[in-house]
Amino acid sequence: MPADPAALRLALAGEIAAGNPALDPAWHDAVAAVPRELFVENALFRHAGTEWTPVRQTETSDDEWLKMVYTDRTWVTQIDEQDAADVEGPVAGSPTSSATLPSLVVRTAQVADLQPGQHILEVGTGTGYSTAILCHRLGTDNVVSIEYDTGLAATAAAHLRAAGYTPALAVGDGLRGCREHADYDAIIATCSVRHIPPHWFWQLNDGGSITTTICGWMQAAGLIRLVLDDEGTAHGRFTADHITYMLARPHERPPSPLFLRIDGDTTPARLDPALLERWEARFVAQLAAPSAELMDTSSGIILRDVATGSQAWTEPEGTGWTVHQHGPLRLWDRVENALIQWQKAQAPDLTGFGMTATPESQTVWIGSPQGPTWQLPV
Incomplete structure (x- = not known):
């Protein structure tokens, strides 16, 4: 039938x-x-x-x-x-x-x-x-x-x-x-x-x-x-949902140039970069570094700031991790400090986050507007 x-x-x-x-x-x-x-x-x-x-x-x-x-x-x-x-065969690109x-x-x-x-x-x-x-x-x-x-x-x-x-x-x-x-x-x-x-x-x-x-x-x-x-x-x-829509086209990141690792300053990482596999952790990371993109590699993660070209990348060392940072923004420090704040707040899911917004100023916070707070890039 x-x-x-x-x-x-x-x-x-x-x-x-x-x-x-x-x-x-x-x-x-x-x-x-x-x-x-x-x-x-x-x-x-x-x-x-x-x-x-x-x-x-x-x-x-x-x-x-x-x-x-x-x-x-x-x-x-x-x-x-x-x-x-209108497409005849397989193509690469973004939806x-x-x-x-x-x-x-x-x-x-x-x-x-x-x-x-x-x-x-x-x-x-x-x-x-x-x-x-x-x-x-x-x-x-x-x-x-x-x-x-x-x-x-x-x-x-x-x-x-x-x-x-x-x-x-x-x-x-x-x-x-x-x-x-x-x-x-x-x-x-x-x-x-x-x-x-x-x-x-x-x-x-x-x-x-x-x-x-x-x-x-x-x-x-x-x-x-x-x-x-x-x-x-x-x-x-925020709701608990792990969902997203495509970014509005004017809010999409610009095309990324070829990434070349630069050693920069090298320090031990206080957190395991695998933490960024959690949805909420990445949400916090992008609040701390709003113009940065995140790339996963087989040996760690790469952060690259679209606005300044600053970068951070991690690699395993012994039982821990080393992070290399280069450029005017110390990206890993920003992300790591925000993640530690989130952990001190008991690492809530998205329902632990809220937002206060006007046309001129918009902040996302944990717990209440008096809790850890990050400014959105208005």
């Missing part, structure tokens, strides 16, 4: 609800109603090793294609702004658009505490799938969505029309919000940011909220909902 898309949608919605018992049933209903196959369209990428291989609907059976579409996973649809449908896994879409919406009747801005239309989920739950007239990529925006608009949804769509830099349709009761981002853009604050109604993932160039992120108070300051605490 051929695969039934409606049955597959219902099964996917049930799987997501079983994995998140606290999920509002209305989000279950949205997943069960929105035809994801219209948004994945006819091509996507599979990842193997260091390459991405395009898979076309015409090259698979209908049943196999639908089962792929209704798997709870992210399907990358664009690599370095090349659409899967620039995807059909986000449905469980993440509704998890983010649940954290945002979105309610029917609220006027919502979604930053990052992408394929349009998450926009359709929001429309089903909140009503088409209540949803505004903005997309940076003009080609993606046009494709998403076609997808949404085909699915029967007609939200207000805009093309432009979502980090500047969407002034045309402001003000908003809530802003929800399907991209990660290094800091909260000032325009998001300025386009919120009193008591409005911002839900996004705060991420850095070490690829650890925290999902947070911030609520604006009467004085224009937003407050919130």
Whole structure:
């Protein structure tokens, strides 16, 4: 018997609800109603090793294609702004658009505490799938969505029309919000940011909220909902989720030059660099060194500061580790000191972290605003 898309949608919605018992049933209903196959369209990428291989609907059976579409996973649809449908063979590069896994879409919406009747801005239309989920739950007239990529925006608009949804769509830099349709009761981002853009604050109604993932160039992120108070300051605490979205394109790190190790100053490391394998440890590390990237090697880790060229790299020595540091920033010292502060605070998971933010100043802290604190690169 051929695969039934409606049955597959219902099964996917049930799987997501079983994995998140606290999920509002209305989000279950949205997943069960929105035809994801219209948004994945006819091509996507599979990842193997260091390459991405395009898979076309015409090259698979209908049943196999639908089962792929209704798997709870992210399907990358664009690599370095090349659409899967336009690529003939394997390519290397970084994802620039995807059909986000449905469980993440509704998890983010649940954290945002979105309610029917609220006027919502979604930053990052992408394929349009998450926009359709929001429309089903909140009503088409209540949803505004903005997309940076003009080609993606046009494709998403076609997808949404085909699915029967007609939200207000805009093309432009979502980090500047969407002034045309402001003000908003809530802003929800399907991209990660290094800091909260000032325009998001300025386009919120009193008591409005911002839900996004705060991420850095070490690829650890925290999902947070911030609520604006009467004085224009937003407050919130991170959830426990180990999730992220693609960084907003203006917040992506610039291309890295070839890395050449420089010995620099050599000192013993107080911490084992393997600690940075923990999500929360990397989150702390990028708070301490916000313009640095982290690379793992077979013999340790490398930190390289994109802004100054400073570097630090570790190597085993006896039963411990040696660290080499070069440049104006002593990167390892910064990271190590922050990790020790985190350990002294009992090494909490992400729920132990919170954030206080204004357009001019944004800090992430442990425990309370009086605890260990780091400034985001606004």
